[in-house]
Amino acid sequence: MTVKLAIIYYSSYGTNHQMAAIAAEAAKAAGAEVRLLKAPETAPDHVVAGTDAWQAQAEKAADIPNATAEDMEWANAYLFSAPTRFGIMASQMRAFIDTLGGAWAKGALANKAVSAMTSAQNAHGGQETTLVSFYTTIMHWGGIVVAPGYTDGVIFKTGGNPYGYSHTQGTDFTDEVKSAISHQARRLVEVAAKLG
Template sequence: MSVKLAILYYSTYGTNHQMAEIAAEAARAAGAEVRLLKAPETAPEAVIAGQDAWLAHAERTAHVPPATAEDMEWANAYLISAPTRFGVMASQMRAFIDTLGGVWAKGGLAGKAVSAMSSAQNPHGGQETTLLSFYATVMHWGGIVVAPGFTDPVIFQTGGNPYGYSHTQGQAFNDDVKAAIAHQARRLVDVAAKLG
């Protein structure tokens, strides 16, 4: 079966965008058709313009299309990446998810493989609760959670989070980090293909 993977991210300063790019490269190499998409920004333009790093990232990624309900219907697998905010997913991603009621109501999100990644400023900044709370949403969709688990030794080398890769601000995107993200993306593609 052909895997059509929507990699949907939200990123204020670029961390989750970089994670999504690494995942997209690995998923394409595994044979998936990939759409790299961002959650629409909900913060006021004046707020973004007032923070140089936020504005610079927004300008650098202006070419990345915003996700739509149609993208979610097109895909048969999803990889969602968003930073944690107070222990849950950033509001921009949640706002997009909250627009999917129509797709959900007709079963358009059910039976699809879903995995998630996150980031935070510090190692215990809420990454695990962010991922677990999002997986509750996936269960409401009728989706199939595809967490990386401890299916590759690199999971232990990058923090030991079995729910999904989580990045700590300031951590280098070294070979282990890239390998952990790539492993999660390949695992998602593999499971999605088996679900057929």
């Protein structure tokens, strides 16, 4: 069975975009068909344009399609990546998820393997609660949470978060960081393939 993985991210300044791209490469190498997608921007254009780094990221990601309910129905696995905002996912990601009521109501989101990643400006900026906020939604869908747990030693080397990779904004994407993200993506593909 081919795993059809939708990687949906939101990124104001590029951190989660980079995390999603690393995961996409690892998932493709593991044999998955991957769609790299972004949650639609909900901030007004003038607000985005008023912050140089935000505008630069919007331009960099202009060719990446916005995620849709059709993408969610196409996929048989999902990997989400979004920054934390006050201990939960960024509102842009939440807004996208809130558009999926029709797909959820007909069972199109159930029984699919799901994992999540996040970032924050500081090491204890709400990453774990943000990941749990994703997984709470997934449980409502009837999805199957595939957290990395402590299934690879690299988890301990990159912060020890068993819920999903979390990045401190502004720190480097070292080989260990890339390895942790890649491990999570591969694990998701492996579990999704087993679910058939």
